[in-house]
Amino acid sequence: MDLNLSEEHEAVQFAARDFAQNELLAGVIERDNEQKFDRSLIKKMGDLGFLSMMVKPEYGGGGMDTLSYVIAMEEISKVDASAGVIMSVNNSLVCWGIQAYGSEEQKEKYLTQLSSGDTIGAFCLSEPEAGSDATSQQTTAEDKGDYYLLNGTKNWITNGNSSGICLVIAQTHPEKGHKGINVLIVEKGAPGFTIGKKEDKMGIRASDTYTLMFTDVKVPKENRIGEDGFGFKFAMTVLNGGRIGIAAQALGIAAGAFELSLKYAQERKTFGKPISDHQAIQFKLAEMATRIEAARLLVYKAARLKDEGKDYIQAAAMAKLFASDIAMWVTTEAVQIHGGYGYVKEYHVERMMRDAKITQIYEGTSEIQKLVIARELLK
Ligand code: CAA
Numbered sequence: 430m431d432l433n434l435s436e437e438h439e440a441v442q443f444a445a446r447d448f449a450q451n452e453l454l455a456g457v458i459e460r461d462n463e464q465k466f467d468r469s470l471i472k473k474m475g476d477l478g479f480l481s482m483m484v485k486p487e488y489g490g491g492g493m494d495t496l497s498y499v500i501a502m503e504e505i506s507k508v509d510a511s512a513g514v515i516m517s518v519n520n521s522l523v524c525w526g527i528q529a530y531g532s533e534e535q536k537e538k539y540l541t542q543l544s545s546g547d548t549i550g551a552f553c554l555s556e557p558e559a560g561s562d563a564t565s566q567q568t569t570a571e572d573k574g575d576y577y578l579l580n581g582t583k584n585w586i587t588n589g590n591s592s593g594i595c596l597v598i599a600q601t602h603p604e605k606g607h608k609g610i611n612v613l614i615v616e617k618g619a620p621g622f623t624i625g626k627k628e629d630k631m632g633i634r635a636s637d638t639y640t641l642m643f644t645d646v647k648v649p650k651e652n653r654i655g656e657d658g659f660g661f662k663f664a665m666t667v668l669n670g671g672r673i674g675i676a677a678q679a680l681g682i683a684a685g686a687f688e689l690s691l692k693y694a695q696e697r698k699t700f701g702k703p704i705s706d707h708q709a710i711q712f713k714l715a716e717m718a719t720r721i722e723a724a725r726l727l728v729y730k731a732a733r734l735k736d737e738g739k740d741y742i743q744a745a746a747m748a749k750l751f752a753s754d755i756a757m758w759v760t761t762e763a764v765q766i767h768g769g770y771g772y773v774k775e776y777h778v779e780r781m782m783r784d785a786k787i788t789q790i791y792e793g794t795s796e797i798q799k800l801v802i803a804r805e806l807l808k
């Protein structure tokens with residue numbers, strides 16, 4: 430498998446790095462402090478093509494491969510992991526899902542808006558009683574002939590308040606278990622659709638995470654994606670790709686913290702010399718760089734397999750499991766290398782350590798990734 434970057438991939442890397450350094454960096458601490466979802470920055474991401482990288486050009490997207498997408502995710506998450514998750518949900522869960530399984534009408538109606546950044550999408554699978562145990566959906570989509578009647582509560586929804594288009598997973602035929610679940614496109618503003626509380630989070634604070642409530646929301650039948658009962662398979666399939674995106678986010682957080690640490694270690698002096706002259710710090714840097722490189726290879730491998738149309742379920746789960754663990758480890762070491770300065774906001778690494786934690790939890794916890802990997806090994 431060729432893991433070298435082409436000129437096109439390098440151009441994507443350059444563009445994403447440029448955007449991250451010149452547009453995201455300046456306000457990243459303020460946005461984190463104030464939990465501020467910045468609409469204008471998201472629009473700029475849309476204008477630059479970062480919200481719909483894999484969407485076909487006829488629907489307003491970049492028509493790029495998954496490797497391009499993970500390269501951009503890494504660069505953006507190096508600076509602002511909140512921007513990374515907003516981008517990830519829109520690209521890999523919502524846009525990719527509609528493009529892969531939506532009807533022609535659904536693609537034409539929704540992908541263009543989702544590509545431009547005029548609106549963004551949300552993916553609504555989790556519920557108060559159905560997180561890891563995602564088949565236990567309590568939200569119902571009752572079949573009423575030409576529409577579904579949607580009732581229930583979704584929690585932890587990224588882009589929950591700011592999205593205009595939500596993919597909602599709900600149970601239509603409880604007697605069929607996961608094979609009775611559907612996925613519906615629900616537009617913001619539909620009568621009976623209300624926004625609940627905003628979560629006050631440890632990290633990725635500039636992304637909005639909300640509870641969404643549905644009370645007798647009428648959803649036209651044409652808004653169902655795929656055949657009746659396809660919703661759970663849709664969610665799982667979309668999440669396989671999503672996990673590559675979150676692995677790239679984790680990789681970016683780790684790589685960002687490492688770059689800051691490498692620079693700081695050469696500037697900060699103790700006992701008359703830069704701390705990078707102390708072998709204890711050199712060993713930390715060496716181990717950080719090695720683990721980051723290993724994570725990058727896993728992320729690129731999963732992306733390549735997806736691009737080649739090969740099975741990538743296990744590779745995606747391995748990439749997410751490993752990259753999220755190294756993000757947590759690298760950022761903790763980055764704070765240590767910065768000493769007391771690492772513990773305050775100005776030096777960024779404390780935020781990165783807080784941001785890293787979520788990558789072990791969402792889009793399937795680390796325990797769920799191990800379960801997925803083990804099932805693939807044993808099947
Ligand atoms: N890819 C494709 N299909 C899959 C799959 C995968 N990775 N995992 C399961 N399936 C399919 C199975 O093949 C099965 O279908 P069939 O009966 O047709 O064969 C069906 O799904 C049910 O699978 P299981 O019998 O294995 O179900 P389970 O209840 O034992 O376990 C699970 C399923 C893997 C634990 C699943 O519930 C899961 O992935 N849970 C984690 C949920 C999750 O990742 N949530 C993320 C929410 S989105 C989010 O978090 C976004 C964000 O933060 C930004």
Ligand code: FAD
Nearest residue numbers: 552553554555560561562585586587790791792793794796
């Ligand atoms: P639980 O499922 O209750 O798990 C609790 C603990 O038990 C975990 O450590 C878990 O790994 C462990 N565990 C559970 N089952 C097993 C098992 N079988 N074997 C071993 N260990 C197990 N969801 C969405 O649908 N859309 C979103 O946009 C979204 N964004 C999110 C953003 C944030 C900031 C957060 C915090 C969550 C988000 N989520 C979203 C939800 C996220 O996917 C869930 O939190 C996650 O899947 C875990 O579910 P849970 O919180 O209910 O934990």
